[in-house]
Amino acid sequence: MNVPLLDLQAQNGPLRDEILAAMTRVADSQRFIMGPEIDALEGELSALLGIKHAIAVSSGTDAVLLALMSVDIKPGDEVITPTYSFFATAGCVARLGARPVLVDSDPVTFNADPDAVAAAITPRTKAIVPVHLFGQSAEMDPIMRTAERAGIPVIEDAAQAIGGAYKSRPLGGIGAIGCFSFFPSKNLGAFGDAGLVTTNDDALAKRARLLRTHGMQPKYYHRLVGGNFRMDAMQAAVLRVKAPHLAGWTDARRKNAARYRELFAESGIGDKVTLPREPHDRVHIYNQFVIRTPERDALKRHLDGEGIGNEIYYPVPFHLQPCFAYLGYGRGEFPEAERAAAESLAIPIYGELTREQQEAVVSAIAAFVGRKAGALS
Numbered sequence: 001m002n003v004p005l006l007d008l009q010a011q012n013g014p015l016r017d018e019i020l021a022a023m024t025r026v027a028d029s030q031r032f033i034m035g036p037e038i039d040a041l042e043g044e045l046s047a048l049l050g051i052k053h054a055i056a057v058s059s060g061t062d063a064v065l066l067a068l069m070s071v072d073i074k075p076g077d078e079v080i081t082p083t084y085s086f087f088a089t090a091g092c093v094a095r096l097g098a099r100p101v102l103v104d105s106d107p108v109t110f111n112a113d114p115d116a117v118a119a120a121i122t123p124r125t126k127a128i129v130p131v132h133l134f135g136q137s138a139e140m141d142p143i144m145r146t147a148e149r150a151g152i153p154v155i156e157d158a159a160q161a162i163g164g165a166y167k168s169r170p171l172g173g174i175g176a177i178g179c180f181s182f183f184p185s186k187n188l189g190a191f192g193d194a195g196l197v198t199t200n201d202d203a204l205a206k207r208a209r210l211l212r213t214h215g216m217q218p219k220y221y222h223r224l225v226g227g228n229f230r231m232d233a234m235q236a237a238v239l240r241v242k243a244p245h246l247a248g249w250t251d252a253r254r255k256n257a258a259r260y261r262e263l264f265a266e267s268g269i270g271d272k273v274t275l276p277r278e279p280h281d282r283v284h285i286y287n288q289f290v291i292r293t294p295e296r297d298a299l300k301r302h303l304d305g306e307g308i309g310n311e312i313y314y315p316v317p318f319h320l321q322p323c324f325a326y327l328g329y330g331r332g333e334f335p336e337a338e339r340a341a342a343e344s345l346a347i348p349i350y351g352e353l354t355r356e357q358q359e360a361v362v363s364a365i366a367a368f369v370g371r372k373a374g375a376l377s
């Protein structure tokens with residue numbers, strides 16, 4: 001049985017008529033930039049997430065860039081980020097001329113190690129950007145304490161974690177600013193690029209809104225050097241149809257994660273591959289279900305051959321990326337992140353996955369593990 005890593009049609013298909021009607025509404029209105037769809041989406045997402053301000057932007061990458069600009073990150077500043085994440089987190093820091101100061105990961109959650117964050121603070125540190133990787137919160141309390149002691153803001157990269165929680169607090173609403181992505185593969189995906197900046201701080205919201213449109217107010221008078229970080233009205237219209245379904249989709253992903261745990265335990269290979277762990281104080285939204293094994297590359301080849309969708313998120317941590325050679329880090333410097341990059345493999349977890357498909361995934365992995373065990377005996 002072929003099982004794709006993600007089946008967007010399964011999610012979007014049932015909403016086809018509603019989505020096309022929403023897109024037609026925008027086409028008929030000819031209000032393509034800002035306007036009522038954006039205003040309505042911002043109000044709806046603010047209520048859905050429980051965060052005072054929701055600012056619609058052009059992508060998750062631009063959300064991170066705009067957040068950094070909103071807290072006034074400048075050339076020469078240091079910004080602490082995990083070395084194991086999607087590129088945008090550190091890329092945006094570098095684009096502002098600031099220095100990404102990288103930290104190692106926690107081996108259980110894949111997120112930034114809070115002790116390493118505390119140890120990386122210097123007088124030049126101007127922000128901390130924890131990432132809620134794969135949909136699971138970073139350890140926010142110690143990171144927030146470190147930031148408070150240093151008198152600097154925390155920017156949550158919640159691109160993969162919309163609707164997730166840490167100690168009952170919504171992700172993206174704990175630090176000074178939160179950043180989300182609506183890339184189509186996210187739990188809430190647009191029909192193209194789109195993102196969101198969130199904050200409970202009125203002054204930061206005002207500044208982010210200003211920077212979103214070239215720092216312009218009134219028209220053609222520029223108070224700040226910003227950019228064009230606007231979300232298209234067409235994407236807002238699509239997201240307005242989809243957003244009310246987010247909680248149900250996340251619930252389905254969480255149920256699938258629980259079912260994987262059962263199936264792996266039943267197959268007797270539960271101790272041969274490491275499944276994602278969910279500390280009791282966090283709500284993981286399973287944007288990805290990432291397993292670990294030292295035999296990752298061979299397992300990947302096996303699953304590819306069996307038609308089971310899988311992906312490596314991410315094969316190379318930032319400190320080993322050619323574009324960051326100038327930062328001067330070396331191999332071996334962040335051992336947990338390097339191990340995660342070598343061992344992790346995402347398997348299908350989308351909400352519409354059926355029991356039969358999940359059984360096919362687990363039996364393909366069990367066959368691989370069995371073959372390895374047979375070869376060793």
Ligand SMILES: Cc1ncc(COP(=O)(O)O)c(C=O)c1O
Binds near residue numbers: 060085088131183193
């Ligand atoms: C952790 C993280 N940050 C930022 C982004 C950037 O989002 P986008 O692809 O919408 O620009 C992503 C996207 O995958 C991400 O995973």
